[in-house]
Amino acid sequence: MSHINDDIIIDRILDGDESQYKILIDKYKVYAFTLAMNVLGNREDAEEVAQDSFIKAFKNLKKFNREAKFSTWFYRIVTNTAITRTRKSRIVGEDIDAAYAVGITAKSELEIEDQKTFIRKGIALLSDQDKLMISLFYLKELSLDEIAQVTELKTNLIKVKLHRARKRLADHLKTILKEEALNL
Amino acid sequence: MDKITDEVLLDYIDGSLIQSEAIRIKAAINSNPQLRARLEELRLPDRHLAGSLESPSASFTDTVWSKLSQSKGNVPKFSLNSFLIVFAAMITVVLGSYFMTDSIIDLDLSLKVPNTVTEYVEVPQVEIPQGISLKTVSQILLYSLSFLLLLILDKAILKPYFKKRRELLT
Numbered sequence: 001m002s003h004i005n006d007d008i009i010i011d012r013i014l015d016g017d018e019s020q021y022k023i024l025i026d027k028y029k030v031y032a033f034t035l036a037m038n039v040l041g042n043r044e045d046a047e048e049v050a051q052d053s054f055i056k057a058f059k060n061l062k063k064f065n066r067e068a069k070f071s072t073w074f075y076r077i078v079t080n081t082a083i084t085r086t087r088k089s090r091i092v093g094e095d096i097d098a099a100y101a102v103g104i105t106a107k108s109e110l111e112i113e114d115q116k117t118f119i120r121k122g123i124a125l126l127s128d129q130d131k132l133m134i135s136l137f138y139l140k141e142l143s144l145d146e147i148a149q150v151t152e153l154k155t156n157l158i159k160v161k162l163h164r165a166r167k168r169l170a171d172h173l174k175t176i177l178k179e180e181a182l183n184l
Numbered sequence: 185m186d187k188i189t190d191e192v193l194l195d196y197i198d199g200s201l202i203q204s205e206a207i208r209i210k211a212a213i214n215s216n217p218q219l220r221a222r223l224e225e226l227r228l229p230d231r232h233l234a235g236s237l238e239s240p241s242a243s244f245t246d247t248v249w250s251k252l253s254q255s256k257g258n259v260p261k262f263s264l265n266s267f268l269i270v271f272a273a274m275i276t277v278v279l280g281s282y283f284m285t286d287s288i289i290d291l292d293l294s295l296k297v298p299n300t301v302t303e304y305v306e307v308p309q310v311e312i313p314q315g316i317s318l319k320t321v322s323q324i325l326l327y328s329l330s331f332l333l334l335l336i337l338d339k340a341i342l343k344p345y346f347k348k349r350r351e352l353l354t
Contacts, residue, residue: 054248059255116232116236119229139237169229171225173229174225
């Protein structure tokens with residue numbers, strides 16, 4: 001149903017009613033931000049990447065061929081933009097994971113009970129591709145086929161890669177929780 | 185009995201196993217504390233991440249909208265139609281000039297002395313160079329003009345336009 005609504009909104013935008021794009025922004029901003037946040041690990045970069053993704057999507061809306069859902073096409077833009085940002089950050093010598101881990105450690109001292117903090121710390125330790133897999137999977141918005149379209153990987157590879165990413169995350173969490181328990 | 189791997193446990197968590205297999209795994213988990221512990225480890229991300237969404241700032245939509253408005257203002261408004269009109273005008277000037285010079289500037293500068301004069305005056309035999317081909321000169325000038333027009337088109341319009349577009353897209 002939402003797929004049909006998106007198509008109607010896109011038609012209106014392409015017909016000249018550009019203000020309709022605000023509906024799409026409001027609908028997908030949380031997903032875009034969550035996706036970017038999981039890949040980048042900090043709010044400022046994630047917000048900027050999500051905003052840039054909406055701008056890119058708007059400018060390329062005419063090229064959206066409707067074969068896939070708008071959300072699938074849009075999440076591909078978000079993931080590409082986020083991954084490009086992490087690469088650029090690495091080139092200028094910023095270690096996103098380390099920076100994020102430091103922030104999380106400081107936070108965890110204050111909110112040690114919050115397991116969500118450990119999850120974020122665990123995600124920060126994953127590779128870019130694992131972060132992406134985990135983020136797309138846990139949005140609970142996309143099927144495996146759609147995740148394959150977003151990541152441009154073969155569908156039969158997605159399940160394998162997703163299992164590996166989830167196992168790695170679980171193992172990282174196990175280590176982090178053990179360390180935290182020892183520090184108590 | 186098959187070994188219960190992490191992959192099988194993840195499928196069990198996702199509920200993607202067939203019923204008989206799910207029953208077998210459930211029984212194994214109940215009887216094996218190590219397997220139960222591993223299941224809990226694998227479930228931990230699911231408990232906290234499934235459907236867990238992060239909210240952007242309250243001004244997110246407005247910020248995107250203002251950025252969009254700004255970027256629209258920055259894109260040079262030079263439609264394809266106006267580009268074609270300008271280009272067609274340039275071509276017309278060049279072609280028009282070419283054909284006009286073909287008919288007008290076909291001068292013969294060779295010195296011709298009327299017969300009546302030669303009857304009374306002795307005209308010295310002087311070697312006069314052949315007429316200068318102004319047609320060739322005008323053609324060279326027109327080709328130069330065409331080249332100059334293309335250069336102006338590239339430097340003044342096309343380069344700045346595509347440079348701005350590239351900046352906006354990156």
